Amino acid sequence: MARGRSDIADRLLDADEVERVFVLLRDAMGGDMAGAKGPKGQPDAFRACIACMLSAQSRDANTTAATKALFRLAKTPQAILELDENTLIDAIRPAGLYNNKAKAIRKFCRQLIDERNGAVPDTRAGLMAMHGIGRKCADIVLSFTFGGDAIAVDTHVGRVCERTGLAIGSTEAAIAAALDQRAPDWAKPEGHFWLIRLGKRICTSRAPKCPDCFLNQLCRYPDKRV
Numbered sequence: 001m002a003r004g005r006s007d008i009a010d011r012l013l014d015a016d017e018v019e020r021v022f023v024l025l026r027d028a029m030g031g032d033m034a035g036a037k038g039p040k041g042q043p044d045a046f047r048a049c050i051a052c053m054l055s056a057q058s059r060d061a062n063t064t065a066a067t068k069a070l071f072r073l074a075k076t077p078q079a080i081l082e083l084d085e086n087t088l089i090d091a092i093r094p095a096g097l098y099n100n101k102a103k104a105i106r107k108f109c110r111q112l113i114d115e116r117n118g119a120v121p122d123t124r125a126g127l128m129a130m131h132g133i134g135r136k137c138a139d140i141v142l143s144f145t146f147g148g149d150a151i152a153v154d155t156h157v158g159r160v161c162e163r164t165g166l167a168i169g170s171t172e173a174a175i176a177a178a179l180d181q182r183a184p185d186w187a188k189p190e191g192h193f194w195l196i197r198l199g200k201r202i203c204t205s206r207a208p209k210c211p212d213c214f215l216n217q218l219c220r221y222p223d224k225r226v
């Protein structure tokens with residue numbers, strides 16, 4: 001449904017409210033971040049990029065199975081390019097969309113070798129110039145591998161931002177750009193984890209637990225339950 005400017009302005013939290021939401025998020029959803037899985041748990045930028053590409057429309061467990069199978073066979077761009085097509089596809093099959101993902105991974109590896117001498121860029125613009133890397137993957141790699149201040153927006157983070165009024169946009173990339181402008185700097189290093197935890201534990205897709213939610217007073221979701 002199309003949204004007008006005034007509708008969006010009504011739905012957005014103001015700067016003080018955004019700050020208060022992040023304080024509440026930090027207090028309720030903070031804690032041990034060491035157990036991050038999937039693209040966030042990879043030991044280097046190259047593997048983080050590949051894992052992120054494999055994670056598209058794939059459950060965490062399936063992404064993990066695919067990354068483990070692939071990285072058992074090859075851990076570098078050159079080694080992946082040396083795999084034959086069927087071997088690559090068989091390894092990444094658990095993550096689904098394996099034909100397209102195999103093509104994207106090969107193009108990414110080729111570009112990395114030809115244009116970057118094998119080095120993964122460490123800026124958002126540089127990452128997004130690579131084949132197969134969109135805003136979400138760029139922010140994940142930026143944040144989790146290079147320690148940059150970026151809140152990556154996936155489906156859970158995007159849903160929470162839209163419902164609460166933290167940031168609104170027509171795509172995950174647009175929400176990420178808006179959130180980057182609106183979130184306080186102190187919240188950016190761990191903000192992704194806090195928002196994703198809220199989205200998985202409380203502000204779930206089908207039945208958000210609004211009556212139990214610590215953001216109930218501030219949240220601008222028109223259908224929230226009180």
Ligand code: SF4
Pocket residue numbers: 163164202203204208209210211213214215216219220221224225
């Ligand atoms: S009040 Fe409801 S809609 Fe708003 S953040 Fe909490 S669970 Fe989500």
